[in-house]
Amino acid sequence: MSDSTSRPIKRALVSVFHKEGLEVLAQAFVKANTEVVSTGSTAKFLANLGVNVTPAEEVTGFPECLEGRVKTLHPHIHAGILADMTNPDHASQIKQLGIKPFDAVVVNLYPFADTVRSGANEAETIEKIDIGGPTMVRAAAKNAATVAIITDPDDYSILADRIITGEGFTLSERRYLAAKAFAHTAAYDATIIEWASQRWTKPQSLGGKDSFDTYTRAWDKAQTLRYGENSHQNATLYIDPLTHDDFAHAELLGGKPMSYNNYVDADSAWRSVWDFKNDIAVAVVKHSNPCGLAIGTTVAEAHKKAHACDPMSAYGGVIAANTTVSLEMAETVKHIFTEVIVAPDYEPEALKLLQTKKNLRILKVPTAPVTHEQIRAIDGGLLVQDMDVFQSSGDDSHNWTLVAGEAADEATLKDLEFAWRAVRSVKSNAILIAHDGATVGIGMGQVNRVDSSHLAVDRANTLADGANRTRGAVAASDAFFPFADGMKILTDAGVKAIVHPGGSIRDEEVFAAAQEAGITMYVTGTRHFFH
Numbered sequence: 250m251s252d253s254t255s256r257p258i259k260r261a262l263v264s265v266f267h268k269e270g271l272e273v274l275a276q277a278f279v280k281a282n283t284e285v286v287s288t289g290s291t292a293k294f295l296a297n298l299g300v301n302v303t304p305a306e307e308v309t310g311f312p313e314c315l316e317g318r319v320k321t322l323h324p325h326i327h328a329g330i331l332a333d334m335t336n337p338d339h340a341s342q343i344k345q346l347g348i349k350p351f352d353a354v355v356v357n358l359y360p361f362a363d364t365v366r367s368g369a370n371e372a373e374t375i376e377k378i379d380i381g382g383p384t385m386v387r388a389a390a391k392n393a394a395t396v397a398i399i400t401d402p403d404d405y406s407i408l409a410d411r412i413i414t415g416e417g418f419t420l421s422e423r424r425y426l427a428a429k430a431f432a433h434t435a436a437y438d439a440t441i442i443e444w445a446s447q448r449w450t451k452p453q454s455l456g457g458k459d460s461f462d463t464y465t466r467a468w469d470k471a472q473t474l475r476y477g478e479n480s481h482q483n484a485t486l487y488i489d490p491l492t493h494d495d496f497a498h499a500e501l502l503g504g505k506p507m508s509y510n511n512y513v514d515a516d517s518a519w520r521s522v523w524d525f526k527n528d529i530a531v532a533v534v535k536h537s538n539p540c541g542l543a544i545g546t547t548v549a550e551a552h553k554k555a556h557a558c559d560p561m562s563a564y565g566g567v568i569a570a571n572t573t574v575s576l577e578m579a580e581t582v583k584h585i586f587t588e589v590i591v592a593p594d595y596e597p598e599a600l601k602l603l604q605t606k607k608n609l610r611i612l613k614v615p616t617a618p619v620t621h622e623q624i625r626a627i628d629g630g631l632l633v634q635d636m637d638v639f640q641s642s643g644d645d646s647h648n649w650t651l652v653a654g655e656a657a658d659e660a661t662l663k664d665l666e667f668a669w670r671a672v673r674s675v676k677s678n679a680i681l682i683a684h685d686g687a688t689v690g691i692g693m694g695q696v697n698r699v700d701s702s703h704l705a706v707d708r709a710n711t712l713a714d715g716a717n718r719t720r721g722a723v724a725a726s727d728a729f730f731p732f733a734d735g736m737k738i739l740t741d742a743g744v745k746a747i748v749h750p751g752g753s754i755r756d757e758e759v760f761a762a763a764q765e766a767g768i769t770m771y772v773t774g775t776r777h778f779f780h
């Protein structure tokens with residue numbers, strides 16, 4: 250294992266917040282008679298394990314002060330970490346200064362993310378920003394030429410082994426540990442940036458809103474997924490270190506582990522039901538698109554209505570509900586092959602019943618979606634945008650403009666409001682036909698609005714066992730109609746009212762065609778493209 254670049258570990262600096270796992274190191278220190286320098290409670294912990302520890306204060310000749318804000322920030326510590334002992338000049342300088350070099354530094358940092366997640370106030374959170382720790386970690390990582398830096402308790406056993414054998418680490422091993430340590434401090438700082446930038450925004454006195462010149466975020470690895478979108482693609486789930494109770498932290502109450510595609514579809518489904526915060530809503534999603542979405546007076550009713558939109562596509566789909574899943578709903582779901590069900594909670598009997606379906610992944614997510622930005626990778630870059638959330642300006646029907654026909658009656662307006670919220674979840678170009686708080690025909694993901702209109706009408710009527718579901722229904726379009734043709738497909742099929750953003754240069758042509766067809770048309774002024 251060792252080579253000519255190996256350096257035995259004769260003197261170590263240990264300063265850790267989490268003391269778990271230190272026993273194995275303590276045994277090694279005792280066995281190899283390693284000189285150990287340590288801070289406050291770490292020193293006590295090691296001393297209790299029989300290690301002969303020198304307190305950091307003895308090395309610095311300076312008391313720990315400012316409630317622990319200053320413990321190791323001292324040249325007698327940092328010159329000992331940073332002296333490159335392969336450099337004769339460094340070696341002689343620290344000798345003259347009476348400073349001894351360290352061969353290994355073991356540090357883990359104040360639990361900043363845990364503190365935020367615990368709901369601590371700002372002052373408590375600030376105290377959990379570790380300063381001395383990352384300074385030692387970065388110094389030791391910079392000096393991988395002669396120092397081994399250990400930040401991961403999983404590496405304690407190998408460190409103990411190398412202390413006992415006297416081999417230490419080779420240069421390439423120290424360099425790897427250094428890279429790992431830099432990743433650790435970078436992620437730590439990125440987490441602090443995420444927290445701080447949400448609170449400490451640019452004040453007007455400095456010019457107000459803008460973003461930093463670098464996009465810095467840390468994501469914690471939660472699990473390696475079996476594979477990605479296809480079996481030849483590797484995939485990993487990373488989660489926000491500062492949040493909990495959200496979709497990415499979902500509790501799996503039954504079924505097999507989630508796959509990459511399960512996460513993508515279930516996230517879409519989860520988001521779409523929360524577009525209906527004031528209603529009980531259920532979505533059935535396939536390939537990120539709803540094949541049914543409905544609101545109801547009960548969750549079971551909402552599910553039945555959503556499922557009825559397209560029972561064929563619901564096979565192998567993902568179901569999301571924005572309220573507790575009832576036994577009545579579970580009894581229906583039991584008979585439908587479903588990949589994932591996601592809800593804030595389950596009635597105990599419903600859960601028991603669903604858990605009998607071994608292949609059904611049952612997710613519990615206590616909170617509505619929290620993510621406020623959307624990140625998408627492009628070749629060589631990232632696109633970051635605000636989440637598409639409903640705007641009171643254009644999405645509230647009070648602010649819609651009637652551009653053709655009579656003002657909608659109460660029931661029709663309710664359906665239009667439903668259709669407008671529901672179409673947000675459909676991939677563009679999106680045309681959605683709805684009736685009685687349920688989608689009845691969805692035209693998704695087409696490259697022109699005419700095809701989306703055809704698709705919505707065809708799906709509404711061909712999947713309905715001979716019933717005509719477009720006559721008397723309403724429709725929503727996620728963006729304006731560039732021509733009247735797409736709209737005419739809907740009115741020819743009997744749709745009685747349409748809502749869309751407007752904004753086309755041919756708006757007047759579209760409005761006139763709507764007038765001529767005798768339907769009601771509203772424009773919202775807000776678009777909801779979803780690519």
Ligand SMILES: NC(=O)c1ncn([C@@H]2O[C@H](COP(=O)(O)O)[C@@H](O)[C@H]2O)c1NC=O
Pocket residue numbers: 264265266267287288289290291292317318319320321322356357358359378379380381382383
């Ligand atoms: N301020 C300092 O000089 C300093 N030096 C080390 N620490 C941190 O203090 C912790 C260990 O302290 P203790 O052994 O006293 O429990 C470690 O997480 C370490 O990263 C410091 N704390 C915070 O900045």
